[in-house]
Amino acid sequence: MNVQMPSLKFIVLLFIVAALLLVFGVVHQAGAAERKNPNVFNRLLKPKKPFNLPPAKDGYHDPEGEGVAYLQPPKEAFKDLVPAKVGNHVDWVRSLESGKITPRYDRLDPKAKPIVMDLNIVREVKGSMPDVAYPHKQHTEWLDCSNCHPAIFIPQKGANQISMAAILMGQKCGVCHGKVAFPITAKTCRKCHSRPKGRKGKKAKAKKAASKK
Amino acid sequence: MNHAIRKTGLSGLLVMLLTVWGLASPPARAEYGDLVLNEHAEKEGMPPVIFPHWFHRIRFRCKVCHADLGFQFKAGGSGINMLKIIDGKYCGACxxxxxxxxxxxxxxxxxxxxxxxxxVIGSRLGTLAPPRAASKP
Structure with a gap:
């Protein structure tokens, strides 16, 4: 009898294995049929990936961890924020501008106002891409001068060599962009490269108008 | 004989279950900008820390942590440990x-x-090939 019992268990286990094999076989075959069509529309386009998954399903949190149940699912928090196509799928700058979020500027004082500097820095770039107009305004809404100056950017005209290679390697703008601030993808080039080449600034235009008179 | 069969069957089942688990577990899709911090955690017997940037930037501007509290712009670059936290530094400030x-x-x-x-989860750096010098053992 003692010998018989485990073998019974073994048979049950075998049945489970067979059932699992059957299920996965069917799933696998369905996938294979889909892949077989060589003229499938958008052959190389990857299917859209899910985003803003709840912590227990995001692949990084341990779903069996005790704390995971307390964590907020991102979708719940992002419901009313301004959407974007990249990163968290949230446009953080517009969400702040429109008052959808009111993050504190001081750890303790909820009423502290940021020191905002409205100054655009135009960088004429090589190649055919439009020039870069860097807005201090949107950056100083979030950051302090000391976050960038002088360690990352020397506050002096012409003193900073910036290249897309350096940015992609996590230097200069890439200290934040590509990690936490909006990422560098084909969808975001024009967020920085926003100033058509040869466009004259307000001052130059005013000068020209004055010289005509 | 019976024992040997059972053993093979059980190990087979284990392999099967592992495969099934591998197929069924969803791909990693954590939030862009979240941090994994595991400088000390697992060495000291705790699971790694996951810091949700998005949750914190809804409540605080970057300046509060990165200028006032001394957090560096680098995952694991601030030298945080539990002693500093309970002394009210870094995370412990809030x-x-x-x-x-x-x-x-x-x-x-x-x-x-x-x-x-x-x-940094979703970092552009993670998608780039490492420089040749770094990839050599």
Whole structure:
């Protein structure tokens, strides 16, 4: 009898294995049929990936961890924020501008106002891409001068060599962009490269108008 | 004989279950900009920390942590440990039971899967090939 019992268990286990094999076989075959069509529309386009998954399903949190149940699912928090196509799928700058979020500027004082500097820095770039107009305004809404100056950017005209290679390697703008601030993808080039080449600034235009008179 | 068959069957079942688990577990899709911090955690017997940037930037501007509290712009670059936190530095400046929940809630931060490396999730750097010098052993 003692010998018989485990073998019974073994048979049950075998049945489970067979059932699992059957299920996965069917799933696998369905996938294979889909892949077989060589003229499938958008052959190389990857299917859209899910985003803003709840912590227990995001692949990084341990779903069996005790704390995971307390964590907020991102979708719940992002419901009313301004959407974007990249990163968290949230446009953080517009969400702040429109008052959808009111993050504190001081750890303790909820009423502290940021020191905002409205100054655009135009960088004429090589190649055919439009020039870069860097807005201090949107950056100083979030950051302090000391976050960038002088360690990352020397506050002096012409003193900073910036290249897309350096940015992609996590230097200069890439200290934040590509990690936490909006990422560098084909969808975001024009967020920085926003100033058509040869466009004259307000001052130059005013000068020209004055010289005509 | 019977024993040997059972053993093979069981190991086969184990392999099957592992395969099934591998197929069924969803791909990693954590939030862009979240951090995994595992400089000390697993060495000291705790799961890695996952820091949700998005949750914090809804409540605080970057300046509060990165200028006032001394957090560096680098995952694992601030040299944080639990002693500093309970002394009110770094995370402990808010996670003190007054501004945010206190550090006794270990598992809310230490909630990562075992074996994760310190990293910024979704970082562009993670998608680039390492420089040749770095890839050599």
């Amino acid at each position: 996670h003190n039971g007054e501004i945010a929940w206190s550090v006794e809630n270990c598992n809310i931060c230490h909630s990562g899967k075992p074996g994760l490396k310190t990293q």
